[in-house]
Amino acid sequence: MLGEKELIKLFPDFEGLIQPSGIDLPLEDVFVQKSAGSLIDNEKNLPELEKLEGPIYTLKAKTAYSVTVAPKVKIPKGYSMLYRPRSTLNRSFISVHTAVGDPGFYGTLQFMVYNYGEFDYQIKKGERIAQAVVFKVSGSGEYNGSYQESE
Template sequence: MLGEEELVKLFPDFADLVQPSGIDLELDKVYIQKGEGSLIDNDKNLPEIEELEGDVYTLKPHTAYLASIKRKVKIPKGYTMLYLPRSTLLRSFVSVQTAVGDPGFYGTLMFLICNHGDFEYRIKSGDRIAQAVVFPVEGSGEYSGSYQEAEE
């Protein structure tokens, strides 16, 4: 696991969000599912989603949402990211479910955010909802999957 000094060097666009053992990730937008999806024979048919309006979101009890992260992430070759929820959310019965960030990935991160509680939970664009922990990876290739965005 990399510390603050190395994280600032590798991710200068996130220097203001670096913590002792990771990088805080800020909520951008929240989306609700509007249709069905499937993954049969690895054919990705993602469900239609709808962006919720405003910059303060009320998460309904027992409901899942997609959440985008404010800044695009560029993971350098030779490194991987694991994303973990902030403990304040967990203590509020809200989870953030994530995937692994592969070496060479560039793009917008999308996480599943779920209110498991019996009461509504309010969250605002800009709130820190997850932390990226970065690890070196030896002998790795680079991500070239369908979620790769063209670098700006």
């Protein structure tokens, strides 16, 4: 795992968000699901999403949301990111479900947030919801999947 000195060199766009062992990821947009989706024979049929109005979002109890974080991330070749939820959210019954960031990925990170609590939860755009932990990866190629954005 990389520490803050290495992170500052590799991720200058995240200045001010670097922590001793990771990069804080602030909430950008929140979406609700408006249609069904499917994954059959590796064919992705993503659900339609509706963007909620901010800057303060109310996460209803027992409800899932798709969220984006800012800024866009560029993972250098030879590195991978794991995304972990901030402990404040865990303590408030809010979970952030994430994936692995592959070497070479560039784009907007999208996570799922679920309110496991019995009560609504309010959160403001720009609040830190997750932390990216960066690892060196040897012998890897680069991400070239359907979620790659152009630089």
